[in-house]
């Protein structure tokens with residue numbers, strides 16, 4: 001059988017997109033999903049996303065990591081899915097969709113997608129890190145010398161050593177100025193560093209605010225694959241109206257034998 005797919009990327013976090021409104025895709029076939037994401041034998045991507053029908057909403061997002069397993073929320077994937085829905089003519093300039101962590105609202109203008117992320121209430125401050133869930137679990141740690149940091153080695157050590165079977169995504173952050181930070185992320189389920197992670201960037205912005213590294217409610221984050229912007233409100237220690245904004249681009253469309 002031939003599968004029609006679309007490739008999108010958001011600040012270098014890349015995804016295979018499949019229009020699954022007709023239920024054509026076998027979600028149980030973990031090996032096949034991993035094959036489609038494989039950079040040598042398949043299409044190549046950090047994850048695969050299905051666009052599905054959802055009652056009373058524009059669509060539903062189903063996300064799989066490149067290891068073939070369904071996982072928690074993907075911020076860059078959500079932004080790319082909004083661009084994909086626009087590409088397919090399902091939406092115009094705004095969208096409401098369901099993902100594994102609930103309802104998301106988004107807008108798209110001139111290739112920039114702004115995605116509302118879930119509210120964040122529980123933030124664990126550790127001796128040299130912060131742990132929080134922005135739709136996916138994130139460990140955020142300040143480092144110096146981020147450019148030369150051993151992200152894969154340290155990320156894997158923390159992901160398996162500290163967070164056990166379930167694991168966590170691991171973010172290393174360095175401050176640039178009062179409102180900007182650089183980030184590098186080790187992603188669970190990819191088991192490697194990716195060029196950007198939307199829920200990670202969101203977690204880093206909130207962690208930097210929570211720990212007083214910035215007092216701004218708009219934070220600018222530089223990932224290896226591009227720049228993202230996070231805005232939020234804080235009331236009674238709850239971070240709400242969290243918006244992740246950045247580019248999301250169509251790369252190519254193709255067909256593959258599955």
Ligand SMILES: N[C@@H](CCC[C@H](N)C(=O)O)C(=O)O
Nearest residue numbers: 071074075076136197198199
């Ligand atoms: N790249 C994503 C995060 C995807 C989920 C993550 N790998 C996990 O399994 O926790 C993003 O942009 O948020």
